[in-house]
Amino acid sequence: MDGRQIDVFRIPMRGPADVSGLIAHIESGELDPRNIVAILGKTEGNGGVNDFTREYATAALCSGLSPFLDLPAAAVEERIAFVMSGGTEGVLSPHMTVFARRPAAHQPDHAGAKRLSIGIAMTRPFLPEEIGRASQVEATSAAVLAAMRDAAITDHADVHYVQIKCPLLTAERVEAALARGNVTVTKSSYSSMAWSRGASSLAVAVALNEIPVPVADDAILRDWNLYSGVASASAGIELMRGVVIVFGNSVHATGRYVMGHGMMRDAIDLQGLLAAFSSVGLVSRDRPMEIATDRIVNVFAKAEASPTGQVRGFRHTMLDDTDISSTRHARAAVGGLIAGLSGCGAVYVSGGAEHQGPPGGGPVAVIATVEDIASTPP
Amino acid sequence: MDGRQIDVFRIPMRGPADVSGLIAHIESGELDPRNIVAILGKTEGNGGVNDFTREYATAALCSGLSPFLDLPAAAVEERIAFVMSGGTEGVLSPHMTVFARRPAAHQPDHAGAKRLSIGIAMTRPFLPEEIGRASQVEATSAAVLAAMRDAAITDHADVHYVQIKCPLLTAERVEAALARGNVTVTKSSYSSMAWSRGASSLAVAVALNEIPVPVADDAILRDWNLYSGVASASAGIELMRGVVIVFGNSVHATGRYVMGHGMMRDAIDLQGLLAAFSSVGLVSRDRPMEIATDRIVNVFAKAEASPTGQVRGFRHTMLDDTDISSTRHARAAVGGLIAGLSGCGAVYVSGGAEHQGPPGGGPVAVIATVEDIASTPP
């Protein structure tokens, strides 16, 4: 398998449309825009239905990259996977993480050590009536495996984070299904987002053998014991396909980065977070609190308010707050903990976690530079 | 000096008016209501101007305790210091901490070891024109020293948390000053809360020799290098005096509790938080991440959005959010970190921190049970 080198850039944003940091990296020669495969951003909207910062950031990225790629703005979005997550509550800081991939000049010489790799795949276009159902799980699961192959990852245990963009329903799509004599899983656009995220996340669990197969229609958004420990899904109106980005480690990848993950079983699960950090050697056995924060490139986590209304037996008020949505509460709290441990607010904490980790918890992955740069090839 | 025993009860609340947990402690005989000296609560309002959960909780406590103390409800508030802090964002959990004090049956037998003590004092009534000015600092400072004596604490280093309730201005109070030919520091009720908190907090710093004396009028809410590392102030409309509650350790106190504190220099200052935990022996040198959370009785912290708009060089969006006030953001984030480290969301994290710790940071104090009552060294 061909070697590939992965580069990662965490770039602060001064506003949803600020692409100046990205352009600076391109103009300095550090980043060849043609190598960009994915950009994951945290933007400063409310993360809810009327959060326009996500589409605004995407539009600005398309416009900004257009001249560098010699493509019309609209075509940029077809070439690069943009995933914008709204909501930078508390200490969270707006930023983007840019992933670039290029053929490695030579095979990795780091003695078989695995390095961060990234792979992308798409599903076929879904019919509206497939959203939130077993057929979405099935097709997305196949795409996860394809993305793994694209990432040159063979072992499930080497997959540490799977980001999925999935479609949602609109009134027109619901109508189109009805015209075919079929009923969609819901008529509500908003609810369809949860259905699509749930099915996509279970697809990851299926692909990685985390749960038994097959997944029945009625397990989706119902059987919360079924979940993936590495899935992160977000629904968007702009596509009817699923886009799958697999992140993990591969012997065929070279570069300065490794990835690992852990599982936060609830929103205050310090040990789950430390397990993620330990998995890439950020925590020494003797001095666990002296985290090697300077090696952290970014942390990717899902957060949600515990549906029981309690965290470890103590009542929380996130689900009863008519002023602030529970997703904002959850991002702020989990973001506070992760930022505290990693020493930086520019971390990717995203809300809404159907079948993404256990109820009230969520996966947490970390990308770090390898410990000893000297031995890393250029 | 007479020995005294301090008891502390952390009691969850199912709503702002829920006193059932408190009553249960009284009826079980664990807590003699006549010994209650102070109750610090976290209630689930927005913590802002229109947060009525604070006064509602106080009213419910007065009504609930009234029959047990054989006092009219209105008289209960004169006997017990109630400090209600609104805002249980993120994983924070509504609860009250009840402090009771009674004469010790005998002198402490723990070989001179210090135990949690508590003392209370009041200032004279202030004139409206004194609020937010040097004379408030001076008089409150004297009350801090009086409360230390009441707590039988002689060494400044043994004071770990000073909670102050201080007055605010109203239109009538501003008018009354004008009628005397005097001008108040502000005409705005809302602003006067910050002025009063700031002067009160500087009073703590003066009393504990944390800053040079005297404090000039124009240093208040201006010279942010002046602050106390243990002050926590809140302004209330119901009084014109200051009420000072000093918490710390004393050789004259007995009981199961010790207190310590640290300083969070910013909202993600993990090491500052760990220092507080270490000060009461919750963190072992070898295994700093294995915090003895089962010994934690409660954590008391102030949180605020960094006024620079950044935390460690990364932009935060708390001050620019027109949808959610920055105090709510800050409590959610700091609460997430503290809850994560202490394994519990029922911690006392309060917003608004003028001269309470450095800008963007705040004091953090912890009450813990003693490790092994028999063997604790002096």
Added chain:
Amino acid sequence: MDGRQIDVFRIPMRGPADVSGLIAHIESGELDPRNIVAILGKTEGNGGVNDFTREYATAALCSGLSPFLDLPAAAVEERIAFVMSGGTEGVLSPHMTVFARRPAAHQPDHAGAKRLSIGIAMTRPFLPEEIGRASQVEATSAAVLAAMRDAAITDHADVHYVQIKCPLLTAERVEAALARGNVTVTKSSYSSMAWSRGASSLAVAVALNEIPVPVADDAILRDWNLYSGVASASAGIELMRGVVIVFGNSVHATGRYVMGHGMMRDAIDLQGLLAAFSSVGLVSRDRPMEIATDRIVNVFAKAEASPTGQVRGFRHTMLDDTDISSTRHARAAVGGLIAGLSGCGAVYVSGGAEHQGPPGGGPVAVIATVEDIASTPP
């Protein structure tokens, strides 16, 4: 039938617990507290799940009236019907409307003219599994008729406003039903409020012959063509019965007040509002804009965001706003229109209008003083 005199007092509130205005009316002799039958209040919370101003206001009223009624505070709530509606958005002003009823000294001498009357009735206690179903409709409908009789109103057309307090489900209540082998209409407390309001409102429609009978289970919260033009329902946790208050005009009532109503077909239905005003003679045929606002005692209206996402073909954004709940938007807008027309913000505009008026619209009732007591025609 015995004559009765109705008195109505609209009293501003300076805060949720402000009963000083009410007490002043009592102490001045204007209002005999033993005659109070119902108090409808607008309190300044968010009107949502975590709006504690409603229960706080009720608690303050119970405490405040307790000495005047020589009853323990808890017993006051059994004697007087309190209906607190949260949310004073925009120009809406916190206030209470106190309704008092006493035997008339003599039969009405206004020549058979009808005057404002009020009647109250309760349903039997409901089982949890009845909430939101046809049996709730049926029993509540009987209570509406009983309240009509209590109000001495015989003609359906004389009923202008029916306020219902109805029960909701809690986890315990859902469990209790399950233990009996029965399933509740929903497991969610929040959703159960809508179910209970919907069933209660349809009960009014049934009692007043506004819709065909019987109402099937599956029409509730589904067939939005079924609605009452005079119902206003709110769900509360404190009761398992329904409490019905009927307002209308009766020949057996005396006093200075008459009532009428109209229907706002959408949130900007000026003509519907004017129809309500016209029904009590506030609008002259020649000068419709010169409304006799000095005769208005209060206006009672329900408001909701149009579920189609549009008002008269123009998109609104109330349902997509993750920052502000749609009920707050709707109250602010409808409150602005009603306050503008009636010249006063202390009007009772309440949100959530399942089967209360057409989708996106709602009933609007008005109480006015009679034009010229001496000369009013029959």
Added chain:
Amino acid sequence: MDGRQIDVFRIPMRGPADVSGLIAHIESGELDPRNIVAILGKTEGNGGVNDFTREYATAALCSGLSPFLDLPAAAVEERIAFVMSGGTEGVLSPHMTVFARRPAAHQPDHAGAKRLSIGIAMTRPFLPEEIGRASQVEATSAAVLAAMRDAAITDHADVHYVQIKCPLLTAERVEAALARGNVTVTKSSYSSMAWSRGASSLAVAVALNEIPVPVADDAILRDWNLYSGVASASAGIELMRGVVIVFGNSVHATGRYVMGHGMMRDAIDLQGLLAAFSSVGLVSRDRPMEIATDRIVNVFAKAEASPTGQVRGFRHTMLDDTDISSTRHARAAVGGLIAGLSGCGAVYVSGGAEHQGPPGGGPVAVIATVEDIASTPP
């Protein structure tokens, strides 16, 4: 003076970036994009500091118009005056109003009747230290007069609405002033917006002889008795000049439109609103409630929460609400009233009204089609 024809298009927007309606008007031939002089939009953000829908809408308009004007997107903003006002609370509906101006084919033949005209002028670039001070008032006042000339309006009484875009301060601009040895009126960006709006609005009052001259520095944001009855100002970061758009009626203009205005003295001033409607003949003397809503093209109003905390003696809660900013409350309420009277939610109600109408009130202007289309020239 040359004749000119003004065209006005009110176009709904399906989202902040929706320019499809505008493009449709262009492609249908109704609107020549080269004639567009100004676009005033209502976008669906929160209208506060972090409302990105304004800049997002402007960016989308620039991109969308760019190919039609054969200009780079950045150059479009220099050619057309874009004024985006955030906040579509309650029934307000996102939309844009497009103003186009072209030379009239022939002199107006409507017998000297005045028709809607529009004129634009810019001030010189301001120094940061001029913002919010008398020199901004002076220079802006001159620009108002220049814009009047551009609109071919000679009589002050024919000016019905003056929209101003004005600069604000940033940290860099404050620093630049300091480097010159000058102090700005405030260091806060947020506060500088109010200062700049206030000075700009007083400039309109000066130009139109509404207040005595000169305006002293210390009258700005202090003497609230000074205000313009037709000014509407908004501050933006993108410019250091002031841009002034004068709307009114001129004998030199032709087209189907006339304009008038009134003054709402408070947020529920129905009569002030009716006066505006009457000024363009929408209200008949005999049937004032039968407003000719089909002739309304758009209504332009400013709204704010009364700074006294009361509206006609009744307390409002807008200024004490920590959950929703007072500007959102005010727009929702005033929008509800205006939409109710005009039968449409797509009206331009904008918040923040320093020196724009009396405290708690604001100007309200209306554009209507002329009554008798038959007599209007093409």
